[in-house]
Amino acid sequence: MRARSLWGSLWGEGPEVAARQAALLYALAGTLVLVLAVTGLFARTGTSSRATTLLTIAAADLVCAALAWFLPWARLGPRSPYVLCVPALVIQAWATWTFAGFVAGTGPFLMLLFAWAGLHLPVRAVLALAVPATLSYLMPLLAADSGPAAVYSTVLLIPAVVAVGAIVSRQAAHQRRANERLRRAEQWRAALTSTLAHDVRSPLTSVRFALESVRDETGDLPPEERRALVAVALRQAARIRRLADGLLDADRVDSEGGLRLDVRRIPLRETVQEVVDDLGGPVEVDVGEDLTVPADPQRLEQVLLNLLANAVRHGAPPVVVSAERAGGTVLVHVRDHGPGVPPQRRDALFSRFGATGDDPQSVGLGLWITRELARAHGGDVRYTDTGEGACFTVVLPSGDPP
Known part of the structure; x- marks a missing residue:
């Protein structure tokens, strides 16, 4: 031996x-x-x-x-x-x-x-x-x-x-x-397995609970509660779909070297509000009604949802989404008032598998995909240490869509 x-x-x-x-x-x-x-x-x-x-x-x-x-x-x-x-x-x-x-x-x-x-x-x-x-x-x-x-x-x-x-x-x-x-490749396979084991199980449980509740009722369930259960099931099904889309996006970046976007001018506040409603968390929205950006609506929703979900999960209230014009760009800030990102993790924050932190359910793909999506729009995502929490800024071009 x-x-x-x-x-x-x-x-x-x-x-x-x-x-x-x-x-x-x-x-x-x-x-x-x-x-x-x-x-x-x-x-x-x-x-x-x-x-x-x-x-x-x-x-x-x-x-x-x-x-x-x-x-x-x-x-x-x-x-x-x-x-x-x-x-x-x-x-x-x-x-x-x-x-x-x-x-x-x-x-x-x-x-x-x-x-x-x-x-x-x-x-x-x-x-x-x-x-x-x-x-x-x-x-x-x-x-x-x-x-x-x-x-x-x-x-x-x-x-x-x-x-x-x-x-x-x-x-x-x-x-x-x-x-x-x-x-x-092995790390990617392990990440997929971990994602399926953790991130899919929770929404599937909610979908199953909602469907079983609707099935087992004999007609006494009020229409409002029935609609609420169906809404829960639809929201969690959408969450699973977004997860699948994120994994496919990561694969497309590797295999094709880029992402195809359906870019058109969209109202930013409406998009942010839809993401906040879908997330269901305590988020304040401070975005002007007349502010628009050229973006793929689904991809932009994915970017905002990734950042807001991280802020709600790892930060502390209040979580605020704000936006402003800066030259030829629009800056969308997602800020929380939690502990922020430790200095030793900032270098790998946007790298693949790099930003898992101490969360066992995280596979470190969210922020990497978020930056790839922002760059596909001609923008970027950056992190700022505010001293009282974390602030992620999405930089988007404000000109006419290509």
Whole structure:
């Protein structure tokens, strides 16, 4: 079990994984150099000083392997393991000078170094590594009087290892993007499941209660109460439909890259009042009777309903909807007097799955869809911290509809 755990720690993403992979390469290089030194593979052409140098190189590799394995790289920063390239190139230069141009002795490890860099670095970083790698290989060969062979071997080796590193880097980046798409698809599937489990159950319960009440009555139910029950059922059915429309909107943004709108000039106060009546919450409306905007009525209702539902659910009264003209735009403010949005959540407020807060029934799509709908109208949605509650402002163009 322990061996399996150690093996598993070598794969994945993050600084700890990168460092442990580097530790494995250092340990491999140190072990092989140690074997060469002990067995006297180069005894025919070398001396005891050569063996001592090889033992020193092996020791340096093994020390770097231990440091790479045991240092707390995650706490040192996400890019911290990349400093391991520095001792690798220094040892590489030392070994190249020791092997005096024997490419089979140092070339494979330079290839492994660039493959490791390609797994964890972008292509531009791999290409930048080519310069110090060239110097660490060419300069020792020139110091060892390898002559033209030094240049030839450098011309052959360095482009090859850099190409390997660049190819690995591009492929690793592609794989990370594919994994991110799969992660987001799984998150989207989970969000749909959560939405169906939470947001649909409550209105369906209300619809069922209203229908059962109407069914079980024997004719003694007053017409006013019957109409009220039917109104409840219709309102909750409309809520389910809006939820379905929101999920479809999110899918359209992904698949089509935009939303199609039926834009026409509509009276803003009438639209706001319909949303407030449908919501059934304590909301004050301060919108002029003569104010109109070019918008898709259903989409604008969806924007306002999302913002008002959040204000009623998470804020505190009074919840106020107001509007004003500002240059060539109309600003619609939805303000509550609750605790507001915590600073740590504001950056992700309009991102998909980002604004769930502490609400277990929220899947974080409402504000994201709200902004997408506003942008489809040529406007936007922004958040303002008022000091006493939250204020969301819908910016809409006031000119003629396209």
